Amino acid sequence: MKQYVFTVLFTAALTLSLAWAVWQLSLRYKLHPGIRERDVHKTPTPRLGGVAMFLAMVAAILVSAANPFFEIFWADPKPVYAILIASTIIVIVGVADDLWDLDWMIKLGAQFLAAGVIAWYGELQILSLPIGGLALGSSAVSITLTVFAIVIVMNAVNFIDGLDGLVAGVCLISNAIFFAYSYMLVRDTGSSTYFNLASFLAAVLVGACLGFLPINWNPAKLFMGDSGALVLGLLMATSAVTITGQLDPAMLDPDQFGRSQLLGAFIPILLPLVVVMLPLLDFGLAVIRRLGAGKSPFSPDRKHLHHRMLDMGHTDRDAVLIFYAWTAIIGLAVLLMYISVNEDWYGTYWIGVAFGVVGIAACLVVTLMPSHRDSAAAPPARERAEPLRASAPNPRARARRT
Template identity: 60%
Template sequence: MRDYLFAFVITGGLTFVFSWVVWRVAMKFGLHPAIRERDVHKNPTPRLGGVAMFIGMLGFFVLSSQLPAFAIVWQEPSMVWSLLGAAALMVVVGVADDLWDLDWMIKLGAQFVAAWIVVFLGGIQIFYLPFGQQVVVSSWVSISLSILLIVIVMNAVNFIDGLDGLVAGVCLIANAVFFAYSAMLVRDFDNSEQSNTGVFIAIVLLGMCAGFLPFNWNPARMFMGDAGALLLGLMMASSAIVVTGNLPPNLLSDNDLFGRSQLLGAFIPVILPVVIVLLPLVDFGLAVVRRMGQGKSPFSPDRKHLHHRMLDMGHTDRNAVFVFYAWTAVVSLSVLLMYIGTTKGWPGRYWPGVVFLVVGCIACVIVTLPPARRTRRVVPQRKVLS
């Protein structure tokens, strides 16, 4: 665990330092686009945070190649270098879009290319579907599913990037939960190089988000832009595939390990990677349905995302961000507790996770309500003397 803490601190430190450097350069040379109608901020702000995040990630990836503690991650260097290559492509395309507003088809095409690099060249694929012993036997199905998942998550994360600190904080919470899940999985059941790479990616993501968040907190000095959001989506999807999509069938079908005799336990490895990006996926799905229903491109911008609706309800920027944090923490932590309940030594005890989910959702619904409705007080009428 000390090695992971070291990775978190170094990645976070590098990201913080380079965020300051990128911010100073952007402000000196005026590298910030004009404010758009759908934007929430009022002052011109650089959108180059993704560059700093990538440099922080790249710095620790290179450093880790020289550290014996992370030697298992580099047993398949093609996987690591393909991730870095795809990430670099997304950062370049994201920066170009933030500065010159690229056509959505160009961005989508670049996303598929990046996903293809990770899947085809890096071998990061969904080889097993964790439903009993069901296996993805067709290579083209495995490749297609993996590419599609990566592209969807990248766009989902990018779609919620609309408030100061929203994406960085949500991804920080979600990846903290996923790191805990994958670290326990590797410790107890599957100490393969693939799973260790997934844990490694998760902790590096935590460092990137933590190092950048001080610059992105309201009022933000810098945004991560498309470069940062697409980078986070790419790495989150890749880590989930590496950990969950490679679990061997004999592990998934062993009732002594996961309590597979119960239905919920059979779906835990699938549910948890999904719920950590549940909020972005919901916003992405609603946006696609809404825009296509209006006869528009699913990638045409508008001001009807979930965070926009929160502002329209009367929430301040910070309050809206905290509400999203709360939903992310409640849903992801509840499923993590359910996962713990399926492990050996605590079989079938889902109730802590279920109770946490129910109570947490009730609390989140209350804080999501319009502030005026939550704070409205009944003023007693004055008694009229006759």
């Protein structure tokens, strides 16, 4: 565990240092795009924070090569090389998009290319599904399913990147929960070592988000941009795919194994979906909404979940904290279901169910009953997000537009 803690702290410190440097360079050379209609912020802000996160994560991965505790996944370095290559592709395209707004087809093609590198060259694939012990016997099916899963998670994480600190905090919580699960899963399956690629990637992601959050918290000095959000989604999906290869599909047979192992076999698919449930929900609603309007599923708009929360009356920070709460409660509920069963706690998995029900009820109350704000001090979210009309007589409005 000490090695994982060192990985988190090393990645966090390096990310924070590099983010500050990127911020200073971006301001000096004016590497910040104009404000778009759907943006909430009103001050031009650099979007190259993903570069700092990427460099810090690459450094952490390379440092692990010299650490004997992590030699288990360096024995066959192809998966690690695939992760580095795929991440580099995404960062290059993400930076170009953050600076010049690339066509969505170019970005989507790069995402499929990066996911293909992970699945084909890195041989990190979804090998089985928790459906009656179904094993994917065809390599083509495994690769195809893996590629689409990675691309979907990448876009889901990127879609919620709309408020200061939102993606960094949600991914920090999600990966912390996933790290705890993957660590315990390796222990419960009787592995000779607790060090594995999935847990290591989760620790690196926790460190990157932890280091980036101070400079990204409201009011943000630096955004992670597509280069950061897409890489986070890529590595989160990759770590989830990696952990599925550690379980024997036979564990899914309830006649041969008890309920404890059956639940443990379902969670490798369930928990990765749960920790990114809000991004996936936002992504699914956006695709349905845009296709229904006859638009591209990747055409931008201002109807994401975080935008709707602002329109309900929540402040930017309140909306972000509510997203944190939703992510933590749902993820911890499923994690407790696994822990309670495998540790033979009293009440078995109902501990997790009860925690989830109570937590979700509390979150619903907070979400649907936003606190009232002083309209003079903070204008409504819709007014802040939409561009001001040219005919506005208010000189303060003209000054803000300038």
